[in-house]
Amino acid sequence: MTHDHDDLLDERLRRALAPFASGDADAGDAEIAEAGARPRGRILRMRMGFNPNSSSVGTTVVVFLWTMIGASTVLAATAGLLAYRFANAGASPDEADEGGGGEGAGGEEEAAA
């Protein structure tokens, strides 16, 4: 990643995003990034981490320590990661209902929706 507060980003997220953040990819990562393709569309909003709190929902405010470039990098890299995960999910869709939704590559179940 490319900003000053990388260490304040969830370690799993930082590791996962690295191949999709321009300038960070090593040879192996570049292959993964390529497999992640170029996602169409965009992320409108993202929440990082889990919320264990049973009363309130907390959001990390580390985002305010990032530069504009840093924030854009995280969003773009996350889009790449999501596209990659769908492309490589290979899982059969689970029980999607009429409202839509599921797990894995999705798709087939929605034809019936």
Added chain:
Amino acid sequence: MSGRPPRWRYERFGGIIALEDPPVLAHVDRDFIRGVGIAPSPLWERADADEAAGEADVEHLSGPVEVHLTLTRRCPMKCDHCYTDSGPEATDERSTADLRDEIDALAEAGVFHLAMGGGEPLLRDDLIEVARHARARGVVPNLTTTGAGLTPAKAAAMAGLFGKVNLSVDGVREGLRRVFGEDKTSHAERAAPILRAAGVAFGLNVVVTRETFDHLDEVVAWASREGAEDVELLRFKPAGRGRDVYLRHRLDEPRRRALFPRVLELMRRHRVPLKLDCSSAPFVAVHAPDRERMDQFDVVGCIGGMSLAGIDADGTFSACSFYPGRGEAGRELPERWESSEAFAEFRRYTKAPPEPCAGCAYLETCRGGCRAVARFLTDSVDAPDPECLAVAAWHRERGLPDLGGDDAVARVEV
């Protein structure tokens, strides 16, 4: 690199995609959904038709993203500020079967995350069974606990089961440990190494009061030493027994103003991520941060009834754990999501907000602050949060009572 497959569901704007490792929940547009191979949704057609008819004013999601489950009100401790009024004598508790039914209903509705708490949820013998059931239904369980009663065996069972576990503490120094009558910190100090050894990701919860605010530095330093993933700072709310002591312990105006800068400073100093809860949005907005950044990374105000709901220990749902529901059963939450007044009264705030929220640039982001605080201090869920600094200033300019001030009194019966 592949990890668990993403989970997703449709929304009017496109959809929501959830990853577990790394933990990410992303709202994406329709192009993105199509781009990853998911077919267009009939929901989009309905949304477009609504828009064409001028009826597209829907802000809430198609169902909750997250639900807070109060598993029990039993607790070995009886803290003065407990929002669920929990204690050793509490008895009301749903059966395992009831919880499984609720979880089934929530999973069907596309809920991604559960936040389980109490009371002390570790007192339930079926905690692991219930969490495993959530997992089996594709919902990630998370847990808040004091750590009282945690054993290495229990922690081992938690590993890989809960997305995250948070330990509740008030303060590290001697004078703060019992600020609310019970020493939760001692339990957390014992539990943190057990969780770490078991490989359970954990963080801390701290209720921010005028007492704890002054010593957050020590808590965050301790969190850093213990390997906590983050520290979540929770605004004190007037709920449960907390109503009785709210005015005495809530943040005063200087501390409300100082909260956000202090949080940024603590993160820089201790290199630990800090979280603020949704009720703290007014204290962020008053510093005029980049609104787009707030929206993009979900640093937003009240989301009760928008993407969040709570189910109380008695099995009834509400828009927020700090706000009373209407006696409707938790298992009916999905079918009541669109129609229940419990949600409607939270959703309507931004439609016709009173001043000064009506003229505030952060209205859509902050959503008028905390509804539970507003109701407690004004007896109206439709009032601006009186503890917002902009609201307080607006009131002072007009000679109106400053309900965020030290001489304020509660307007609802405590």
